[in-house]
Amino acid sequence: MTDQVIDVTDLRRVYGGGFEAVRGISFTVGRGELFALLGTNGAGKTSTVELLEGLAAPAGGRVRVLGHDPYTERSAVRPRIGVMLQEGGFPAELTVAETARMWAGCTSGARPVDEALDTVGLGKRSGVRVKQLSGGEKRRLDLAMALIGQPEVLFLDEPTTGLDAEGRRETWELVRELRDNGTTVLLTTHYLEEAEELAERLAILREGRLPPGTRLPPYRSLAELGVTGHELAGRRLVLRTDELQRTATELLLWARDARVELGGLDVRAASLEEAFLRIAKDAESAADGARAGHLAEKEMAV
Incomplete structure (x- = not known):
């Protein structure tokens, strides 16, 4: 067979x-x-x-x-x-x-x-x-x-x-x-x-x-590349990572071994605006979690 x-x-x-x-x-x-x-x-x-x-x-x-x-x-x-x-x-x-x-x-x-x-x-x-x-x-x-x-x-x-x-x-x-x-x-x-x-x-x-x-790279999960999030829009794949150098290196090594040309490759650090918005979002999520925990404690106390 x-x-x-x-x-x-x-x-x-x-x-x-x-x-x-x-x-x-x-x-x-x-x-x-x-x-x-x-x-x-x-x-x-x-x-x-x-x-x-x-x-x-x-x-x-x-x-x-x-x-x-x-x-x-x-x-x-x-x-x-x-x-x-x-x-x-x-x-x-x-x-x-x-x-x-x-x-x-x-x-x-x-x-x-x-x-x-x-x-x-x-x-x-x-x-x-x-x-x-x-x-x-x-x-x-x-x-x-x-x-x-x-x-x-x-x-x-x-x-x-x-x-x-x-x-x-x-x-x-x-x-x-x-x-x-x-x-x-x-x-x-x-x-x-x-x-x-x-x-x-x-x-x-x-x-x-x-x-x-x-x-895409044949990894069981993109997390193995250090990727924390991604978006797919048509033929454009956007990867987000906290380890820019490691992720970029692993991606380039995969492309070399797979003989894939990454013609539209763009590697860059997050802008100040992007960093600020992410920090603000994380802070808001943390605050929501704290409020939820406080309400749960009040309910248990009642």
Whole structure:
């Protein structure tokens, strides 16, 4: 088997009326890698992933998953992949356990239902009907069903939409564990923080195309560069750091090793105005925290 688990070349997708949602994109995903497709709503992320999952035939180009065409050789691909769509569409009247048993019965090599539900924190909700689940719980159920077949390749389409902050980070930990155990993961998201936390490589989709120059350093977190904050605006990435020299050095060393030209590189210390505004903001935050603590003490005293 090739080390390129997903291989996409000049992929195109056209809907009725001639709308071209995916316009000739190419990329590869290696075995055991977590690769992210970033983009705003309507950028073409879901349209791309559906072609990789074999749910539709491409209008042009070539796609291979685990060495097979996922559409024409679906029987060779489907048992080895897990798919988490943006919405599972499970029958509303079934309970969580009934849904899992139904899905397991249609899945080759399914893991025990209780184990699948416990993995995503739904073990205690097994008797609840799907229609009674919260939005976040429904996303957990979608993820459990994507994992029930213990897939080699996992497609996650906006997996944390509807989850609160705690649920999002729990999902991140689960995805990291899957990746560390050798599962290849392709993730679509419009959360930059999510891609930064999880992805080893990423690509940005815009109007069905992959803009050039969207690679970021392959660090598990930009914090390893000394970065304390960042903003992404189009093709311009702004990094903030308290260790300007170290961050700039690490970034330049990465660019050299990756043979990337940072044509728009601009390294500078914060202006007096920027420094003043940050200090003022930090002071205001500290004051708010002190006021909150004082109120809490008063409440406890009462």
